[in-house]
Amino acid sequence: MIDFFEQFDPVTQALIATLFTWGVTAAGAGLVFITKVLHQRVLDAMLGFAAGVMIAASFWSLLAPGIEMAEQLGQIPWLTAVIGFMGGGIFMRLTDRFLPHLHPGLSMDKREGVKTSWQRSTLLVLAITLHNIPEGLAIGVAFGAVAAHLPSATLGGAIALAIGIGIQNFPEGTAVSMPLRREGMSKGKSFLMGQASGLVEPIAGVGGAMFVMSMQGILPYALCFAAGAMIFVVVEELIPESQRKYENIDLVTMTTMLGFSVMMILDVALG
Template sequence: MVESITAFFEGLDPLYAALVATVFTWLMTAAGASMIFLVKDMKQSVLDTMLGFTGGVMVAASFWSLLAPAIDMSKDLSVPQWVPATVGFFVGAMFLYGMDKILPHLHINFPDTEKEGVKTSWESTALLVLAITLHNIPEGLAVGIAFGAIASDVQGAELGGAIALALGIGLQNFPEGTAVAVPLRRKGLTRLKSFWWGQMSAIVEPIAGVAGAAFVLSIRSIQPYALSFAAGAMIFVVIEEVIPETQRDKYTDLAALGFIGGFIIMMILDVSLG
């Protein structure tokens, strides 16, 4: 099966490959959000474990699929090998920091009094969706940039690694979709609306994926910076959003175990495929 997936992506235009991969991650979010039709509610312990799993996948992907290849790609550049990874990582984190301060949003498990970003009269349901949308931007960028780097035959960029990244992001998007739809349902939305807005939170991933691939294809030397940028953005999301969301209740140990599980699975995917 792995061979057939690899063969499929080998024959695709890089922009189309990025689109296919990120549509897959979007559909996994939709699949997770569809769980709202099967369950009346979900225990907070399960939701916290799911969020922990999401954080573990994102941290592992940030190193194994983004930072490590970026450092590898920097061997032939005219700057010290650590510079692209350092600069890209910092700029990516600062980019998300800026968006976090500007975009109005409300984290999962947070009360309405803890809204972030510019002040707005928008309802908390819209702010919840915006929070996950903000979360999904670096994920889409990461997948798109990974596929774009392969098309340029950059040393350190491997198709297996890009596929592993897409699989890992898709895998963690399933519980993430559930973790969005359930709180929306608790706030009074119908099951259909909870599903709709849950899956729509990930529509930004194909857009960011194609944009990321197009960007790195246009400037080859920027690719290690771009991979590190995506890593910095994802790590910022994990520390500022995902982990705090798992610490609001009494299930912090379960969230930590979920994080460990997600990290291990993403590490296995990247090492075995990349």
């Protein structure tokens, strides 16, 4: 797999990787063609797994390499990490505050962001799109960092990040398409709405790669920024959504740990 990616420039690598993660989102949305109902316990477990993957990716693939890179570039590692990490969280908080969206399973009176007359389906897609912005950005930054030829940024690590994010994108596509299908929307339209939430990842990925390649000094900040944005999504969205039903908390906890373990294995093995 590494040999395949090596023949492309970092921007193209980021595009290929994020097209993969979008494809997995579409695969998750495609469950509507198989079933109209997905048991809440299964969906909660899938969301817990996704949270674990994102937590592990935030540290192993983004924060730790960012700290190492800051040291290699002569920066103050802890200061770079804090500025980047908190910057990512603040960016996502502002996006969450102003972007109209509605989380799966909630009624329209619980929608967030600025007031709008947009339909429920559009708001559901925007909620998952909000998750996918930092994921695409993280992949793009990871591949862009490889072009700097610093020891802390490896192609294997970037590929591991893309695989991990791809895996956890499956339940995110399902989380959009399945509620729409239950509400009476056709299979085809439910699928299209579900996969649409992942289209932002190639855009964010290519943009992230191009940005960091043009400014090497900002690479550590960008990696830590992506980590902070992903942790925000986990704490603000994935964990609360997966634990709405109290009886599923133990299951969600274990699948979160499983997701963390899978991402850790991927990063250590490939990175």
